Amino acid sequence: MLRYxxxxxxxxxxxxxxxxxxxxMMLLEARLQARxxxxxxxTLLAPFEVTVGWVDQSVGVFWExxxxxxxxxxxxxxxxxxxxxxxxxxxxxxxxxxxxxxxYNLVAASVVARSLDRLGGSLTIDKGTADGVEPGRxxxxxxxxxxxAERSTPHETRVLTLLNRDCAVAARIERTRVDGVxxxxxxxxxxxxxxxxxxxxxxxxxxxxxxxxxxxIFPVGIRIGTVAKVALDPNGLMKEILVDPAVDFxxxxxxxxxxxxxxxxxxxxxLFLEEPKPAAAADSAAADSAxxxxxxxxxxxxxxxxxxxxxxKVIR
Amino acid sequence: MKWVRDGVVLLVALVLQSTVLHRIEIAGARPDLLxxxxxxxxxxxxxxxxxxVGFGVGLIQDLDASVPLGLNALAKSIVGFLVAKAGxxxxxxxxxxxxxxxxxxxxxxDLIYYAVATDGDLATFGKQMVLTAVPSALYTGVxxxxxxxxxxxxSRRPLLADEV
Numbered sequence: 085m086l087r088y089x090x091x092x093x094x095x096x097x098x099x100x101x102x103x104x105x106x107x108x109m110m111l112l113e114a115r116l117q118a119r120x121x122x123x124x125x126x127t128l129l130a131p132f133e134v135t136v137g138w139v140d141q142s143v144g145v146f147w148e149x150x151x152x153x154x155x156x157x158x159x160x161x162x163x164x165x166x167x168x169x170x171x172x173x174x175x176x177x178x179x180x181x182x183x184x185x186x187x188y189n190l191v192a193a194s195v196v197a198r199s200l201d202r203l204g205g206s207l208t209i210d211k212g213t214a215d216g217v218e219p220g221r222x223x224x225x226x227x228x229x230x231x232x233a234e235r236s237t238p239h240e241t242r243v244l245t246l247l248n249r250d251c252a253v254a255a256r257i258e259r260t261r262v263d264g265v266x267x268x269x270x271x272x273x274x275x276x277x278x279x280x281x282x283x284x285x286x287x288x289x290x291x292x293x294x295x296x297x298x299x300x301i302f303p304v305g306i307r308i309g310t311v312a313k314v315a316l317d318p319n320g321l322m323k324e325i326l327v328d329p330a331v332d333f334x335x336x337x338x339x340x341x342x343x344x345x346x347x348x349x350x351x352x353x354x355l356f357l358e359e360p361k362p363a364a365a366a367d368s369a370a371a372d373s374a375x376x377x378x379x380x381x382x383x384x385x386x387x388x389x390x391x392x393x394x395x396x397k398v399i400r
Numbered sequence: 401m402k403w404v405r406d407g408v409v410l411l412v413a414l415v416l417q418s419t420v421l422h423r424i425e426i427a428g429a430r431p432d433l434l435x436x437x438x439x440x441x442x443x444x445x446x447x448x449x450x451x452x453v454g455f456g457v458g459l460i461q462d463l464d465a466s467v468p469l470g471l472n473a474l475a476k477s478i479v480g481f482l483v484a485k486a487g488x489x490x491x492x493x494x495x496x497x498x499x500x501x502x503x504x505x506x507x508x509x510d511l512i513y514y515a516v517a518t519d520g521d522l523a524t525f526g527k528q529m530v531l532t533a534v535p536s537a538l539y540t541g542v543x544x545x546x547x548x549x550x551x552x553x554x555s556r557r558p559l560l561a562d563e564v
Contacts, residue, residue, distance in 0.1 A: 095447035095481065102455040102477035109462075109470030110516070117469040125463045135415060197418045200434065201465030201472065202513065202532075248466045270467075270517050270524070334422055 118250075122235075144194075144337075190340045191215055196240070203270070204333060205248035206234070209341070214238040216343040220301050223341050228307035228330030229253065229295060230339055241341075245333050246276055246308070255308055255327075256296035260286045263296045266308060266327060275312060278325040285323065287314050293327050303342065406441060410457070413437045429535035431543040432506060434461060438480045439505045440544075443492065447484035454480030467517050475512040479505050498548065499541045506537035 109117065193211035198204060211217045213236045221233040223243050231245040244251040247268045255266040255278055264281040281287060291311040297304030313326040413433040421430050434457050442450025458473030465472060483505050491497050510533035518525040 095451070095484075098448050098451045099477065099481045102451050103474060106455065106458070106470040106474035106477060110468040110474070112469065121463045121469055124459070129460065129463060135411065198422060199464045199466075200414065200418050200461045201467060202432070202510075203466055203517070205466030206464055250466070268466075270519065334425065 148194075148337075189216070189343045191217055191343050193217070193241070193339055193341055195337050195339065203247065205245055205268075207231075207243045207245060207336070207339075209241050209243055209339060210239065211341065212236045212239045212241050217241045217341045218343075221341050221343060222302045222306070223339050224306055225331055225336055225339050227332070228309065229302065230331055230333070230336060232301055233341060243339070246329055246331075247333055253302055253308065254296045254298040255293050257281075257285075257287050257311070258292040258294045259288075260291070262287060263298060264325070266293070276309065276327045276329055278311070278327050279322070281323045281325060283316055283321060283323050287311060287323060287325055289314055409440075410437055414460070426539065427535065428532060429539045431540040432509075432536060433540075433544075435476065435479065435506050435509050436502055436540055436544040438476050439483050439502055442480040442484040443487045443501065445484075447481050450480030450484040451477050452480075454478070467513075471513060471516050474516075475509045478512060479509045482508060495545050495549070499545050502544050503537045503541040506540050507533060510537065 109120065112120065191211055193209040193215075195207050196210045197208040199206040207230075209217075209223075217233055217236055219233050219235050219241075223230045223233060229246065231243050231248065231251045234242045234244045234250075236242075246253065246266070249268060251268070253266045254263065256263050257278075262281055262285045264278045266276050266278050268276050278293060289311050293308045293311060295302040295304055295306040295308060307330050309327045309329040309331075311325055312328040313324075315324045316322075317324050413436070417433050421433065424430065438450065438454040438457055441453045445453075454476035455473045458476035459470075461472040461476075462469045483501065487501060490501075510529065514525050514528045514533065518528065
């Protein structure tokens with residue numbers, strides 16, 4: 085019988101085996117799927133990932149170099165302004181005896197590969213444990229939150245974006261301080277769902293959504309996006325809130341990763357709560373006001389930063 | 401020798417898919433070279449190889465996907481098998497036939513993929529098929545036909561020959 089199947093009906097037999105294996109994997113528990121994927125990735129895909137990183141860096145190096153040159157001059161000016169603000173901030177904190185908070189650094193990294201899957205959901209960046217980037221760190225761009233580091237090698241890190249089922253974020257409506265949990269679910273991507281918000285709460289289309297800091301990973305106040313749609317769930321108890329992310333995940337190329345540091349500086353979340361100001365305006369603001377904030381989000385690369393009073397954690 | 405060439409083509413397709421193709425995305429549609437690769441292999445090497453390669457390539461995609469592990473493998477296994485069965489003794493050198501095969505194969509792939517990924521939500525499924533699957537299939541068909549034409553211009557023999 086088996087001989088007949090393999091010799092006379094090889095094509096159908098192979099198809100049935102392939103489909104059975106695929107369906108078996110699909111029916112595995114999520115954790116077991118992750119473990120199988122992890123094992124296969126570190127045996128089958130290791131050479132490929134190295135090649136991808138090398139090619140992407142080579143392809144991107146020309147236009148990246150051009151962009152970096154033009155940004156360098158601007159960043160130098162902004163860096164000088166930021167230095168002044170940082171010193172001012174340290175002085176003011178000492179004066180006010182602000183409570184001790186854990187300091188953070190921001191590490192700049194480049195995206196070297198994206199998920200092969202149609203829906204995306206992950207990125208690979210060129211910084212790893214050797215640069216202080218460890219699993220669980222928050223990853224963002226000047227536009228807002230990107231996701232979190234999932235696993236790291238010495239020189240590479242896989243980042244789960246908000247468009248991944250395994251990357252839920254404790255979020256908050258900035259205007260009314262209502263807390264919920266932001267999750268991606270397959271559907272009209274890249275829209276995210278803000279869950280567990282009572283139907284009594286005040287949420288409107290256009291409200292800004294930021295990280296709430298409830299947990300352990302994501303600092304408080306990082307912009308996530310804006311409310312695109314508000315409706316009631318079928319039983320009328322909770323609101324169904326769709327959030328339009330601030331970050332364009334398809335085109336993100338340079339990102340920032342929070343890492344612990346002994347340094348102290350401006351609160352990173354503040355960088356994402358205001359629209360960027362011109363460098364000249366920032367200069368005058370730094371001179372005039374004790375509450376002045378960095379001129380542009382790009383400064384975050386150079387800035388040291390502080391985490392929230394309460395930290396985030398991975399929801400799942 | 402042909403296996404080495406196929407391996408190199410797969411490596412190039414994987415690298416291009418994850419590093420370059422997002423730069424030529426148009427309104428959310430981008431070419432899927434991995435489906436195209438499975439179609440090419442299945443067409444040239446038959447249903448057994450097509451199914452196995454489809455399963456392997458799909459599994460590689462699944463390792464880095466947010467959809468259930470095995471979904472891409474399932475979709476590409478079936479596409480590999482069907483293409484090899486349907487593409488037997490057709491005029492493969494014809495650009496129109498090539499386009500039609502790659503286009504339909506992409507649609508079949510996305511039909512399976514989105515049917516499972518949307519978890520029975522017909523509205524989302526329909527929307528994904530219309531807004532993502534069809535434009536991506538058209539885009540893939542055009543890009544692959546052009547790439548094959550360019551590759552064959554530098555090759556001594558057709559990459560998709562008529563004989564089996």
